[in-house]
Amino acid sequence: MSRQIDVSDLDIYYGSFLAVEKVTMEIKPRSITALIGPSGCGKSTFLRSLNRMHEVIPGARVEGKVVLDGQDLYGPGVDPVAVRRSVGMVFQNPNPFPTMSIYDNVLAGMRLNNKRLKRSEADAVVEHSLRGANLWKEVQDRLDRPGAGLSGGQQQRLCIARAIAVQPQVLLMDEPCSALDPISTLAIEDLMGELKKEYTIVIVTHNMQQASRVSDRTGFFNIEGTGKPGKLVEMDATDTIFSNPSVKATEDYVSGRFG
């Protein structure tokens, strides 16, 4: 199910403000790609442009190409809703739907789209996705309880289960652990290791250890100053980025000697 993404010459705007400039990158299937860089350099903006969530913000637009599996996501006639079905997303703050039970949260992608499922099919999807998100054991006996009653780490894994229940080809994660404690973080990192067998994963993180622990390739974004656009400075195998980067700024950043 996992696919390669090719981004070429992507400019991302908020109205007339150019937030991210000329990004060209290749995201390999069945691997984890980490995006690192200082705050405000456009990591989230870039990530959200990969599933056309960027344009949800009024005035926001992009120029350039994002090609998934040979298909330009921004090509004419491409439905953003369909793009989001194949490129799933997990947000920084866990946000299960407050009106739904754990069970319904997992099925949200189908229920909200009015897809009818037999009870047995629905049960199977819920169990499969919760197992995939490493949450099944903890919640199997309280599936009918509200999702908002879980701990932060459990809620985040519920959101991951919800995202993989619609079987996307790519999973985008924007600082998925930054609101979580170290133990939940570890649980999610383990989970990412499992998920990359099936999905193409792109993760934004502020945590350098996390990037080096989980990712196969790392891209470093930087910004020259406020008001300037963010740029992809360098992208390479994670080991190379952390041990022997080719750009000075990358080395300064990953070694904590920044600015």
Added chain:
Amino acid sequence: MSSPNDTGTRTEDRPGDGRTSPEDPGAAVLTRYQPPSLAASMHASLPRWAGAAASALGVLVAAALVAVTDVHVALAVVVGAVVGVAAFVVASRVVEGERAATDRFVTALVTMAFVVALLPLVSVVWTTVSRGLARFDGAFFTQSMYNVIGEGGGAYHAIMGTLIITGVATLISVPIGTLTAIYLVEYGGDNRLSKVITFLVDVMTGIPSIVAGLFSLALFTLVLGPGYRLGVMGSVALSVLMIPIVVRAVEEMLRIVPARLRESSYALGVPKWLTIVKVVLPTAASGIASGVVIAIARVMGETAPLLVTVGLTASTNFNPFEGRMAVLPVFAYYQIITPGIPPQAFIDRAWTSALLLILFVMVLNVGARVLARALAPKTR
């Protein structure tokens, strides 16, 4: 600032030591304004019954003034209040110190303001209950005024009229109001149309209710010709008053639905309209429901617009599209304005109608709370 490497003078220019240095006037000022030690700020406090005692003193003083002298009751109350508060504050000042005394003083003022604000409400409820109970009987709820000349009869026809007309008004207002709010919050953004709509809604909020009645009358006169009095005319008039309230309430509720819920729905590949219908509205449902119920309560007691649009009749009419209808406020109005013989029977019916309206509004408000709690998202 010294760098970590030069060890020579480090202790001298550590920022913490600058507090007493003569070159730093700021530090000198700060030293003078050092907070008192915790031990020095400890003090005794007044017993819990001090407030009650002070209130009792005030009441006693007022009562004594009324009993012994011949000053006006109002003046006695004011003097009693001043004496009570003064005693309270002085006692606090002596025992607890200045800051606590200020706190006590303001607390006393706020409490008295609350009591003053409550007085009219208590008085209205008391008067209505005591006078309305006379006819609060079975017949009042089951009989109309059909063929009733003097005593007896009831407001069954008016109760039904009120329920039907506000019901139809709700059916008109809730969809229009909700859809308008959805447009404003979810689609309009800052565009010109939504600014115009917001402005018009503001204007509508301020429309005097009689104008709403005349609008409906004029509208139906234009369409049907003069002389019509229909239940639905009243419903339209009430809708004019109700729609802006519903728009405001729903708008507020939709705006507090977190954007991240919408985004996580979009991220699952759910189209916008389904997101609104299945995520935003259910999340806001509890607030919307209570807003709507409060809007109903707000228009239920309207008299003027119904007076000019639905008129009055003595018999029960269930059909809002044909003929006059009775409603409680108009019924109460005519009973008390044009009493027959014996007059007391008419006056009693008016008070009971008023009592019933208050009860309706109370039930609706309590219902709104219950509904809000029942529909609110749960965490357990």
